Amino acid sequence: MNAALAKRLGAIQYDAQGRLRHLLTLEGLQRDTVDALFTLADSLVEVGGRSIKSVPLLRGKTVVLLFFEASTRTRTTFEIAAKRLSADVVTLDVPASSTSKGESLLDTIANLEAMQTDAFVVRHADSGAAQLIASHVAPQVAVVNAGDGCHAHPTQALLDLYTIRQHRGGFEGLKVAIVGDVLHSRVARSQLAGLRLLGVDDIRLVGPPTLVPPRLASLGGRVCHDPREGLDGVDVVMMLRLQRERMTGGFVPSDREYFALYGLTEAALAAARPDALVMHPGPINRGVEIASAVADGKRSLILPQVTNGIAIRMAVLAQTLGRGSGGDE
Amino acid sequence: MPNTPTEADLAAALEHLATACAALRLDDPLLVGIETGGIWLAQWLHQRLGLTTPVAGLDVGFYRDDLQRAGLKSAVRPSSLPPSVDNRQIVLVDDVLHTGRTVCAALRELFDFGRPACVRLLVLVDRGGRELPVAADAVGLQLALPADRRLRLSGPQPLRATVEPA
Amino acid sequence: MSDATRLTLRGGRVIDPASGTDTVADVRVEDGRIVAIGPLPDHGDGEVLDVRGRWVLPGLVDLAGQVGSPDALSRRELQAAAAGGITQLGVMPAPAAGWDNPAVIGRLRDGARALGLLRLAPVGALTAGLGGEQLAELGLLRRAGCRLVGQGGQPIGARVLRRGLEYAHGHGLTAVIDAEDAELAGDGCVHEGAVGVQLGLTGIPVAAEVTALSRALALATACQARVHVHGVSSAAGVALLRAAKAAGLAVTADTPVWNLHFTDEDIGAYAPAFHLRPPLREAGDRAALRAALADGTLDAVCSDHRAVDGEAKRRPFARCTPGAAGFEALLALVLELVDAGEVPLRRALAALTSEPGTILGDGGRLSAGAVADLCVVDPQARWTVDAASWHSAGQCTPAWGRTLRGRVTLTLLGGRTVYRLSENSHDR
Numbered sequence: 001m002n003a004a005l006a007k008r009l010g011a012i013q014y015d016a017q018g019r020l021r022h023l024l025t026l027e028g029l030q031r032d033t034v035d036a037l038f039t040l041a042d043s044l045v046e047v048g049g050r051s052i053k054s055v056p057l058l059r060g061k062t063v064v065l066l067f068f069e070a071s072t073r074t075r076t077t078f079e080i081a082a083k084r085l086s087a088d089v090v091t092l093d094v095p096a097s098s099t100s101k102g103e104s105l106l107d108t109i110a111n112l113e114a115m116q117t118d119a120f121v122v123r124h125a126d127s128g129a130a131q132l133i134a135s136h137v138a139p140q141v142a143v144v145n146a147g148d149g150c151h152a153h154p155t156q157a158l159l160d161l162y163t164i165r166q167h168r169g170g171f172e173g174l175k176v177a178i179v180g181d182v183l184h185s186r187v188a189r190s191q192l193a194g195l196r197l198l199g200v201d202d203i204r205l206v207g208p209p210t211l212v213p214p215r216l217a218s219l220g221g222r223v224c225h226d227p228r229e230g231l232d233g234v235d236v237v238m239m240l241r242l243q244r245e246r247m248t249g250g251f252v253p254s255d256r257e258y259f260a261l262y263g264l265t266e267a268a269l270a271a272a273r274p275d276a277l278v279m280h281p282g283p284i285n286r287g288v289e290i291a292s293a294v295a296d297g298k299r300s301l302i303l304p305q306v307t308n309g310i311a312i313r314m315a316v317l318a319q320t321l322g323r324g325s326g327g328d329e
Numbered sequence: 330m331p332n333t334p335t336e337a338d339l340a341a342a343l344e345h346l347a348t349a350c351a352a353l354r355l356d357d358p359l360l361v362g363i364e365t366g367g368i369w370l371a372q373w374l375h376q377r378l379g380l381t382t383p384v385a386g387l388d389v390g391f392y393r394d395d396l397q398r399a400g401l402k403s404a405v406r407p408s409s410l411p412p413s414v415d416n417r418q419i420v421l422v423d424d425v426l427h428t429g430r431t432v433c434a435a436l437r438e439l440f441d442f443g444r445p446a447c448v449r450l451l452v453l454v455d456r457g458g459r460e461l462p463v464a465a466d467a468v469g470l471q472l473a474l475p476a477d478r479r480l481r482l483s484g485p486q487p488l489r490a491t492v493e494p495a
Numbered sequence: 496m497s498d499a500t501r502l503t504l505r506g507g508r509v510i511d512p513a514s515g516t517d518t519v520a521d522v523r524v525e526d527g528r529i530v531a532i533g534p535l536p537d538h539g540d541g542e543v544l545d546v547r548g549r550w551v552l553p554g555l556v557d558l559a560g561q562v563g564s565p566d567a568l569s570r571r572e573l574q575a576a577a578a579g580g581i582t583q584l585g586v587m588p589a590p591a592a593g594w595d596n597p598a599v600i601g602r603l604r605d606g607a608r609a610l611g612l613l614r615l616a617p618v619g620a621l622t623a624g625l626g627g628e629q630l631a632e633l634g635l636l637r638r639a640g641c642r643l644v645g646q647g648g649q650p651i652g653a654r655v656l657r658r659g660l661e662y663a664h665g666h667g668l669t670a671v672i673d674a675e676d677a678e679l680a681g682d683g684c685v686h687e688g689a690v691g692v693q694l695g696l697t698g699i700p701v702a703a704e705v706t707a708l709s710r711a712l713a714l715a716t717a718c719q720a721r722v723h724v725h726g727v728s729s730a731a732g733v734a735l736l737r738a739a740k741a742a743g744l745a746v747t748a749d750t751p752v753w754n755l756h757f758t759d760e761d762i763g764a765y766a767p768a769f770h771l772r773p774p775l776r777e778a779g780d781r782a783a784l785r786a787a788l789a790d791g792t793l794d795a796v797c798s799d800h801r802a803v804d805g806e807a808k809r810r811p812f813a814r815c816t817p818g819a820a821g822f823e824a825l826l827a828l829v830l831e832l833v834d835a836g837e838v839p840l841r842r843a844l845a846a847l848t849s850e851p852g853t854i855l856g857d858g859g860r861l862s863a864g865a866v867a868d869l870c871v872v873d874p875q876a877r878w879t880v881d882a883a884s885w886h887s888a889g890q891c892t893p894a895w896g897r898t899l900r901g902r903v904t905l906t907l908l909g910g911r912t913v914y915r916l917s918e919n920s921h922d923r
Contacts, residue, residue, distance in 0.1 A: 002690060004760065005694075006693075009764050106810075124811065128765035132810070149813070151694060218689035
């Protein structure tokens with residue numbers, strides 16, 4: 001990973017007092033920021049267990065969920081997260097047509113800002129969309145990236161790392177494999193940035209050469225086209241979804257071939273440590289990238305990931321929106 | 330400038346507080362310590378009075394009334410109240426009572442856990458300077474401090490009070 | 496704009512790369528031509544300009560820049576070119592604009608002539624409609640004034656390209672080869688490298704340039720045709736060019752000025768000004784381009800000027816229209832390379848005057864008897880690119896906000912003043 005580039009991408013996320021103002025990417029974030037988010041998430045997890053599942057932290061604030069790409073799962077967890085912080089939530093599903101030039105993007109933002117919005121949670125099909133929005137909003141408005149093109153999905157990576165922390169305690173000496181379509185994955189890029197920030201440097205990128213070409217090593221992982229080598233001795237296996245388009249785009253010949261060579265089955269998992277954790281951002285394609293037995297097995301953390309997703313997103317919203325308008329602390 | 334309470338003063342205050350708490354004649358009260366200063370005090374009282382229900386902790390970080398201005402203090406601990414406090418006799422415990430805002434925030438949070446039968450407030454030191462109509466049901470010792478001074482307490486070992494500029 | 500038919504430029508450093516002239520001398524312009532260069536007596540008539548401390552250069556020749564469509568030329572952008580000291584501009588063909596039609600070519604040249612701000616050298620279409628299938632009427636385009644024909648970035652198959660090269664050669668036309676294979680480039684918008692990977696943007700591999708060049712050079716060799724490669728951006732591309740030239744092929748090449756200065760790292764946090772085509776590549780590529788300019792492997796530097804509308808750059812990176820305005824920064828940016836010791840002055844100025852002039856068939860020379868297309872440059876003047884100094888409508892450009900050294904103070908087209916730097920805008 002290009003450190004100078006990461007720093008530039010990360011800089012806009014902090015305000016003049018050094019507090020987290022936007023969450024667009026894990027690149028260029030400080031370690032303290034991530035630790036603080038984890039600590040905050042620890043406190044907020046408990047809120048979901050109460051009879052009144054909310055705290056008034058963001059009362060009176062308006063959060064707009066602006067989803068240019070369809071997503072029920074991420075959108076719903078953000079909605080729940082915002083509501084558990086007592087924020088008012090507005091959801092806008094903007095259909096993204098293939099001819100859309102995105103010219104409405106900044107206009108849409110400007111119109112919403114005129115309605116006293118405090119935060120935007122944005123998912124967009126184009127890399128860099130979140131940065132573009134963040135550089136155009138008013139100083140007190142927060143932007144949270146729910147996924148921009150192939151670039152970043154920071155809250156997903158944070159919840160993945162939080163889940164690992166929950167089950168492993170820490171990240172010291174961890175060996176991690178990221179398996180699947182890394183080339184097109186914003187989740188993988190954010191996971192890489194996050195793992196490296198937390199001091200993990202044994203990261204394997206596993207998949208066929210078309211989806212994990214050698215140049216991806218510049219992201220900070222070791223490219224492995226042989227899953228046995230890639231999964232050898234790992235503590236955590238992070239699976240990625242294989243999208244349909246990859247077949248028609250000439251990246252892989254078929255589901256069947258992909259599953260036979262790269263699918264995470266019990267047999268494939270045997271190369272990893274016996275207590276290795278299995279994770280997947282969802283939704284899973286059973287029988288394509290992962291076998292049902294593994295997805296539902298006892299090492300799978302797929303469901304805890306979902307629960308943690310709410311706490312992490314609450315923490316992110318609390319941190320960025322809960323900055324306070326005054327300077328004194 | 331009033332004298333800073335000595336260890337002996339504080340020890341006496343603790344005993345006074347324990348006696349006052351017993352005199353409230355509560356039935357299986359739930360002691361709730363307000364983070365962070367009220368936790369050790371609640372645990373001390375719990376042991377001193379031989380209570381059964383375990384002490385709970387409450388962090389008012391998400392309920393403060395100055396969030397809009399000052400923002401979130403990041404080190405907010407999880408609150409450890411039981412899922413419901415309906416019909417419980419609650420005793421809120423804090424080390425220092427000053428403006429009364431922390432107690433109000435604690436009440437706001439408490440009521441998100443249900444409807445207690447009653448809420449009593451015990452504090453080790455009441456240093457005056459109230460900004461809201463809050464009064465403790467039992468106080469260990471009274472101490473008038475000017476607004477530009479802050480009182481820090483630690484306990485039970487070492488049991489110490491420090492007065493420093495606010 | 497004065498209409499001085501008699502003008503003397505006194506005491507400037509006259510540099511003409513074509514002849515090797517580099518001397519302090521006076522230049523006399525009469526009736527649109529340079530009548531004398533040398534120590535000249537006072538004529539007593541006409542305007543006399545004191546240009547001591549300044550350079551007098553041939554008007555710059557920019558091989559590629561966009562200034563609107565044949566029927567809607569942008570006066571503002573032409574003025575920007577004049578402000579950049581440019582007197583002759585090559586314009587690449589664009590789809591759906593009739594560049595295969597001799598009448599359209601004629602209208603383009605007439606329109607430019609009517610505006611009188613610079614000379615346009617249209618590059619005609621190689622195939623009908625730029626569709627890559629049928630040859631355009633190259634003979635008629637030649638008669639309408641084209642010296643070059645090309646595809647303007649549109650794809651073309653090997654078989655048709657070969658026919659095109661043969662036919663063009665037969666009419667004395669130079670074929671412009673785009674240094675990018677459209678199919679391999681796909682919908683890429685950055686260089687395919689570590690930066691593109693990190694930013695999650697689809698990349699254009701160096702292989703797209705290498706395959707396009709290899710194919711074109713092989714075909715040109717087979718047909719003995721003369722070709723000009725437009726938009727070289729990589730070290731690998733440079734290597735192919737060098738080999739082709741060494742083998743005696745009649746090939747010339749240009750690179751956009753941006754690729755000599757910036758790399759993909761300059762994109763940073765998705766800065767739209769750096770969404771360019773050809774894409775900015777890596778430091779090694781930039782170094783190779785500089786070395787190629789210095790040793791003549793690259794003949795010319797172009798601006799690739801495109802005044803992209805503000806809205807078209809206010810989109811997510813991949814959706815922005817590629818390109819940036821650069822007429823006015825072209826000279827200063829090339830001179831920066833001279834100051835850095837990377838390219839000798841004469842070579843650098845040749846790349847902006849005599850070399851592109853030769854490629855276009857005319858222009859880029861300053862000599863007695865030649866048409867008075869020239870520019871006066873203050874080589875020491877420092878100026879900042881901002882709304883006060885920049886004439887083009889394109890403000891989303893890598894040059895924006897930069898302080899440059901070297902500024903055009905006067906541009907003459909056929910002896911007429913088409914640009915003069917106003918005295919009170921000498922800034923900072």
